[in-house]
Amino acid sequence: MSDKxxxxxxxxxxxxxxxxxxxxxxxFRGKLLFWGRSFKRNIIAVRKMKNxxxxxxxxxxxxxxxxxxxxxxxxxxxxxDFIIVDPRELLYFYKNDDGLILAFLASLIFDMFIIxxxxxxxxxxxxxxxxxxxxxNLAGGDYKKLPKLDVSNSLSEELLSILEKAYLLAHKLKQxxxxxxxxxxxxLYSSTINGLLIRLNVDVNKLTSLLKKYLIDDQEKxxxxxxxxxLSPQVQEILLSAFSDAYFNxxxxxxxxxxxxxxxxxxxxxxxxxxEMEISQNKIENAVKWFRINEQMYExxxxxxxxxxxxxxxxxxxxxxxxxxxxxxHFSRDMTVMAKYGYYETCVAREKEIKQIFExxxxxxxxxxxxxxxxxxxxxIIEGLAQLMVKEEVPKFLKDKRLVELxxxxxxxxxxxxxxxxxxxxxxxxxQRSKNVILYIENIENMMxxxxxxxxxxxxxxxxAETLSRQGIYCLxxxxxxxxxxxxxxxxxxxxxxxxxxxxxxxxxAIYMLESKISWIxxxxxxxxxxxxxxxxxxxxxxxxxxxFLPEKAVLVIKSVAVKMSKLAQKDPSRKVCTKNDIAEVxxxxxxxLVSKVSESEGEKLMNLEEKIHExxxxxxxxxxxxxxxxxxxxxxxxxxxxxIASFLFLGPTGVGKTELAKxxxxxxxxxxxxxxxxxxxxYQLADSVKKMLGDVDGTLGYLTEAVRKxxxxxxxxxxxxxxxxxxxxxxxxxxxxxxxxxxxxRTINFxxxxxxxxxxxxxxxxxxAVKNNTEMAVIKQALIDEHLNKVMRPELINRFDxxxxxxxxxxxxxxxxxxxxxxxxxxxxxNKGINLLYDDNGxxxxxxxxxxxxxGARPLRRLLQDNIENEIANLILSKKLNRRDTVFINQQGxxxxxxxxxx
Numbered sequence: 001m002s003d004k005x006x007x008x009x010x011x012x013x014x015x016x017x018x019x020x021x022x023x024x025x026x027x028f029r030g031k032l033l034f035w036g037r038s039f040k041r042n043i044i045a046v047r048k049m050k051n052x053x054x055x056x057x058x059x060x061x062x063x064x065x066x067x068x069x070x071x072x073x074x075x076x077x078x079x080x081d082f083i084i085v086d087p088r089e090l091l092y093f094y095k096n097d098d099g100l101i102l103a104f105l106a107s108l109i110f111d112m113f114i115i116x117x118x119x120x121x122x123x124x125x126x127x128x129x130x131x132x133x134x135x136x137n138l139a140g141g142d143y144k145k146l147p148k149l150d151v152s153n154s155l156s157e158e159l160l161s162i163l164e165k166a167y168l169l170a171h172k173l174k175q176x177x178x179x180x181x182x183x184x185x186x187x188l189y190s191s192t193i194n195g196l197l198i199r200l201n202v203d204v205n206k207l208t209s210l211l212k213k214y215l216i217d218d219q220e221k222x223x224x225x226x227x228x229x230x231l232s233p234q235v236q237e238i239l240l241s242a243f244s245d246a247y248f249n250x251x252x253x254x255x256x257x258x259x260x261x262x263x264x265x266x267x268x269x270x271x272x273x274x275x276e277m278e279i280s281q282n283k284i285e286n287a288v289k290w291f292r293i294n295e296q297m298y299e300x301x302x303x304x305x306x307x308x309x310x311x312x313x314x315x316x317x318x319x320x321x322x323x324x325x326x327x328x329x330h331f332s333r334d335m336t337v338m339a340k341y342g343y344y345e346t347c348v349a350r351e352k353e354i355k356q357i358f359e360x361x362x363x364x365x366x367x368x369x370x371x372x373x374x375x376x377x378x379x380x381i382i383e384g385l386a387q388l389m390v391k392e393e394v395p396k397f398l399k400d401k402r403l404v405e406l407x408x409x410x411x412x413x414x415x416x417x418x419x420x421x422x423x424x425x426x427x428x429x430x431x432q433r434s435k436n437v438i439l440y441i442e443n444i445e446n447m448m449x450x451x452x453x454x455x456x457x458x459x460x461x462x463x464x465a466e467t468l469s470r471q472g473i474y475c476l477x478x479x480x481x482x483x484x485x486x487x488x489x490x491x492x493x494x495x496x497x498x499x500x501x502x503x504x505x506x507x508x509x510a511i512y513m514l515e516s517k518i519s520w521i522x523x524x525x526x527x528x529x530x531x532x533x534x535x536x537x538x539x540x541x542x543x544x545x546x547x548x549f550l551p552e553k554a555v556l557v558i559k560s561v562a563v564k565m566s567k568l569a570q571k572d573p574s575r576k577v578c579t580k581n582d583i584a585e586v587x588x589x590x591x592x593x594l595v596s597k598v599s600e601s602e603g604e605k606l607m608n609l610e611e612k613i614h615e616x617x618x619x620x621x622x623x624x625x626x627x628x629x630x631x632x633x634x635x636x637x638x639x640x641x642x643x644x645i646a647s648f649l650f651l652g653p654t655g656v657g658k659t660e661l662a663k664x665x666x667x668x669x670x671x672x673x674x675x676x677x678x679x680x681x682x683x684y685q686l687a688d689s690v691k692k693m694l695g696d697v698d699g700t701l702g703y704l705t706e707a708v709r710k711x712x713x714x715x716x717x718x719x720x721x722x723x724x725x726x727x728x729x730x731x732x733x734x735x736x737x738x739x740x741x742x743x744x745x746x747r748t749i750n751f752x753x754x755x756x757x758x759x760x761x762x763x764x765x766x767x768x769x770a771v772k773n774n775t776e777m778a779v780i781k782q783a784l785i786d787e788h789l790n791k792v793m794r795p796e797l798i799n800r801f802d803x804x805x806x807x808x809x810x811x812x813x814x815x816x817x818x819x820x821x822x823x824x825x826x827x828x829x830x831x832n833k834g835i836n837l838l839y840d841d842n843g844x845x846x847x848x849x850x851x852x853x854x855x856x857g858a859r860p861l862r863r864l865l866q867d868n869i870e871n872e873i874a875n876l877i878l879s880k881k882l883n884r885r886d887t888v889f890i891n892q893q894g895x896x897x898x899x900x901x902x903x904x
Contacts, residue, residue: 016233024233024236028131028149028243029132030146030147031149032146032148032149033244034148034151034240035150035236036153037150037152038228038230039163039164039178039229041168044164058114058117060110061114064106064107064110065107065113067103067107068103068105068106068110069107071104072101075104127153127154127156127253128246128251131149151240151243152239154254155253156253156254156255156256159253159256159259162186163178166178166183167182169182169186170182176228176229176230177230177231177232178230178231178232178235179232179235180232180235180238180266180267181214182235183235187260188204188207192256192257193256193260195291196287199290200277200279200283200284200287200530200531201530201532202279203277206276207273207277211273214273234266234267238259238263238266239254242254243258245261257292261284261285264279265281272885275884278532282508283531283535286508286511290512290515290518293348294519297346297516297519300387301342303391304339304342304391323433323434327423327427328404328434330410331406332405332407332427333404333405334403334404335383335386335403335404335405335440336386336402339386339389344383344384344386345383345520346516347381347385348513348516349512350377350384353370353381353502354384356368357381357385357476357500361474362397364471366468366469366472366496367468367476367477367496368476368497368498369444369477369478369479369484369488369499369500370478370479371481371500372478372502372504373481373504373549374549375549375550376504376505376549376550377552378478378502379442379478382405382440382478389403401436401437401438402438403438404437404438404439404440405440405441406427406439408442411423412446421460424460424463428463428473437473438474438475439473439476440478444478444479444488444493445483447459448461462493465491465493466492466496468493468496469496475497482745485746504549507538507550510538510551511538513554514538521559521562524562525562525565525566526566527561527562527576527578528576529578530578532579533561533579533583536580536583537554537561537583538554540584540587541553542554544591544712545557545590546712547710556590557583557587560589561578564582565577565582592711609627609631610624610625613627613664613665623650629871631665632874642739642752643737643752644735644739644752645755646755646802647756648801648802649760649801650662650760651760651763651784652761653761658759659678659717659719662676662715662757662759665757666714666755670715675711675715676715676716677704677707677708677715677716677717678717679703679717679718680719680720681720681724681728682719682720682723684723684724684728685723685724685725687727689724689725689727690731691744693731694743694744695743695745696744697744697745698744699745700744702744704716704741705741705747708749708750708751709743709749712754713754714754715754715757716751716756717757717758718732718758718759720759720761721758722760722761722793726794729793729797732756732758732800733800735751735756737800739752762784762788762791762793763783763784763787770783785798816845820844822861822862823837823839823865823890826865826869833877833884834885835882835883835884835885835886835887835888836886836887837887837889837890838888840890840891843895844894846892850894868895869896873888873896876896
């Protein structure tokens with residue numbers, strides 16, 4: 001379900017209208033949606049009896065109908081010899097007085113009854129009718145005059161039965177309201193919802209025990225047992241929203257999948273219960289998409305079987321007016337025929353791009369060019385368009401047309417440029433005469449540069465561009481972003497076509513795309529994937545694999561896992577179930593990065609990071625402590641998302657252990673020293689060294705950008721940074737602030753998973769002298785920044801390193817305001833974990849005073865908050881002393897305390 005639909009069906013509180021009898025209503029497309037059904041035990045009992053009676057009648061009808069057909073077949077068997085001699089005996093069978101014939105004739109009544117019941121059932125299933133858009137603005141009008149629509153008449157039989165179970169449960173517990181917990185409990189009776197929870201890897205027994213606790217402890221018990229139980233306003237709102245969701249998703253009725261989407265959001269208790277099961281609203285939405293896409297693929301399969309009969313298997317259209325296109329047929333593949341026979345996968349989450357193709361043609365254009373990175377699904381969009389053409393779900397001008405893919409390799413192979421141009425002209429001429437062919441060219445850049453070589457001759461691409469400019473044919477094409485910039489941008493062909501950018505999908509869209517492929521992968525390899533493994537494949541591939549794009553890299557991971565687990569399952573059948581750990585192992589194999597969840601042992605390692613580093617690093621306690629604290633903040637997810645894991649500037653004389661500490665951090669944090677990328681900045685003293693570091697447009701790869709692209713999880717050591725050219729130092733501003741760089745080929749290189757360490761010998765002699773005079777380290781550090789470091793590095797670069805910043809002078813009041821902003825940022829990070837953050841104004845003032853330094857603005861305050869607040873919170877999280885529903889409080893002394901929250 002798209003974000004747009006989610007916004008449409010999640011009504012705000014002020015959108016609801018209160019009707020009599022505690023009922024809610026909402027305006028939807030010019031109609032007043034409301035819940036009009038009242039439940040009563042005797043009515044529910046009667047309906048159950050009626051359903052059982054109907055099932056019995058249907059069973060008897062099927063039985064008697066089948067008996068009659070078998071009697072007729074048996075009569076044919078007994079009289080087979082007479083029928084062979086005189087086949088007319090079979091035509092006049094009804095004149096025979098045989099008892100078998102009489103039984104068959106009697107059964108025809110039951111056969112017709114069965115046909116009637118089937119047609120009645122099909123008509124009954126279509127409970128949601130199309131609603132026309134309102135012609136006038138209804139804002140501020142009299143809503144009571146609007147036409148009303150009772151959503152209770154739009155429920156599927158399964159959902160209605162579940163609501164009845166929920167009502168009986170609430171009545172049994174003597175509770176006056178059928179609330180969300182009752183509804184969710186009853187949803188567990190649905191096989192669809194059970195399947196959904198299995199895919200979400202939910203322990204149903206644990207879930208039911210938690211739900212049962214809140215069912216029993218509910219305080220809304222009635223004192224008067226004769227008082228009626230009714231639907232709570234929250235449940236009514238869920239059902240109204242579910243109707244809207246079903247309508248926008250073109251469902252015949254409101255089903256259990258429509259309802260479960262809104263149960264989570266409407267009830268905080270249910271949210272906490274499901275959070276304990278590691279289930280979020282986003283997971284439910286994506287899992288529902290999974291079930292819906294499977295439903296859609298099955299419906300498409302049936303529709304293709306039906307619609308394909310109307311779609312010619314040759315180049316002839318339905319009206320039999322198409323002209324033969326032998327050249328087109330020889331040099332192309334008919335994608336509509338391929339779609340007709342189910343060769344293509346379902347295209348999902350690309351409605352925007354397909355709509356842009358339609359709008360391009362409808363606005364008078366003749367060509368549309370899909371531009372995007374390799375692996376984002378440009379070809380899949382075209383395949384999805386072919387499927388829509390088979391189903392006739394396209395604009396009128398595209399109906400009854402063929403979509404063919406030009407095979408450029410066949411077009412140009414074994415021929416001279418002149419012959420290739422003749423072939424292309426024949427294809428264009430046939431398309432112009434036939435008028436029912438749409439051409440698709442994959443990797444259209446392959447047509448560039450092919451010409452006869454004579455003076456003023458045209459390339460193949462220019463021939464096509466000229467035809468498109470005359471609007472002679474319809475053409476679709478695709479090209480990678482890199483090749484578009486290199487070959488097509490600014491050329492005639494690009495100008496003649498509408499450019500449609502196909503970007504890498506979002507995480508949720510990529511999950512949806514992967515879900516559409518899982519059934520095929522599971523059937524092929526005989527394995528099973530739950531939702532968590534699919535989500536992990538998308539997120540981990542997005543995070544760890546930087547040289548490919550979604551969804552291709554996620555599909556690669558899933559297929560690799562399926563192949564691996566399929567082989568293991570031959571010896572151990574339990575290995576058929578693919579888990580998050582299996583995904584992590586495969587990604588580790590593909591990238592060499594140790595991918596794992598923060599475990600108890602890993603948390604213990606982080607808590608003792610200083611000790612681990614000191615196993616190979618002697619002294620430098622202050623530096624080790626600073627690095628360790630930053631790494632713990634990173635693992636506790638308290639850092640800003642667009643910055644590197646940590647960035648440090650190590651100052652000191654040579655040989656004191658700056659590089660050794662960098663190696664130690666690489667080994668302890670990333671698992672091996674090989675994850676350290678080292679650059680000696682004395683090699684980058686010239687102005688053209690930028691190309692050496694970033695690469696060039698001629699294809700030369702940059703040392704830094706290429707190394708980080710291949711190993712995004714790494715420690716980057718810039719040794720003796722003060723020796724680099726100033727233009728090189730300007731690059732570090734973007735790395736440290738935005739966590740990214742653009743290389744010479746136009747690719748964005750991600751530094752957010754890197755640790756940045758720069759070393760400098762600036763002021764080395766001063767350090768030695770000051771230490772000899774027993775000067776405090778804080779005084780030495782301040783003097784280095786003020787008197788030595790500013791001479792070799794720009795102040796704005798110094799500010800980017802964690803812990804060292806130069807800002808314009810700030811007042812104490814400014815610092816206090818900034819402190820509140822910083823604390824609020826920390827609070828937002830904690831809120832995502834379900835943890836509250838409160839503070840005492842006096843404590844915040846004390847922190848602000850302690851962090852106040854006119855020379856360095858808010859940076860000392862940031863360091864202070866990191867040391868006194870963020871470090872403490874991170875330690876509490878990692879040591880399991882701070883959990884969801886707890887409250888962090890900063891007291892009057894500016895210290896962190898924890899108020900424990902309630903247990904479920």
